[in-house]
Amino acid sequence: MPRRAGRPRTSFEGNILAETSASEKHSEEIVAQTIDSNTRNIMVFEAACLLRQIEQGTHHLAIESTPIFRKINQYARENGPHGKWSSTRDFLKEFTKTHAPGWDPREDARQGELESRNREKEDKRITKEIAEDARLSKARTSKFYTPVAPDSYWLCALAWEYRKRRRYIRRTWPTLRELKFATAIPERVLKKIIRSLRPKKDEIVKFPLRHRFSRHLRT
Secondary structure (H helix, E strand, C coil), X not given: CEEECCCCCCHHHHHHHHHHHHHHHHHHHHHHHHCCCCCHHHHHHHHHHHHHHHHCCCCHHHHHCCHHHHHHHHHHHHHCCCCCCCCHHHHHHHHHHHHCCCCCHHHHHXXXXXXXXXXXXXXXXXXHHHHHHHHHHHXXXXXXXXXXXXXXXXXXXXXXXXXXXXXXXXXXXXXXXXXXXXXXXXXXXXXXXXXHHCCCHHHCCCCCCCCCCHHHXXX
């Protein structure tokens, strides 16, 4: 689950969700353009959806500007209800009541919202997995991306190595990339830590070299 150092961790998820939202919006426009205006059940369902949006706070002008509303309005001029209404909300109510008497759109809306929430959770889970895979790929190839959590495999690999299915104590120093995966610390920070661990000049003590015969000379 790597991330780009110095950037928000949600950039991958945000890009994926934005692309998904744009794709869904485009799909809705295609449906509105290709929908059969003579299909009553579809017209009633779409009218109920628009009515639900108004009840949830969407402005009526935004609803009236949609292609599907124009389809519903055209269907009403040809098949009813005929008349004048004080608001778009009243028109949609009358349209639903006329073409689907006895149907309770609110109950269907509650069921639909429950399904939508479940689908949204699943979409977020899938989006997160895709983003994690993308970050992992970036972290393997670039020093600017860092995991958000330590990896147990890489932590173990810092101390042990396997040869012919047997475990041996590792004899080589790990690379910065291996340390990054094992600790989830950016490579630039690891460099600073390693540099700070070097002994300072005043910490280095050199003992004078003694001649190997000095002891014999004293005796």
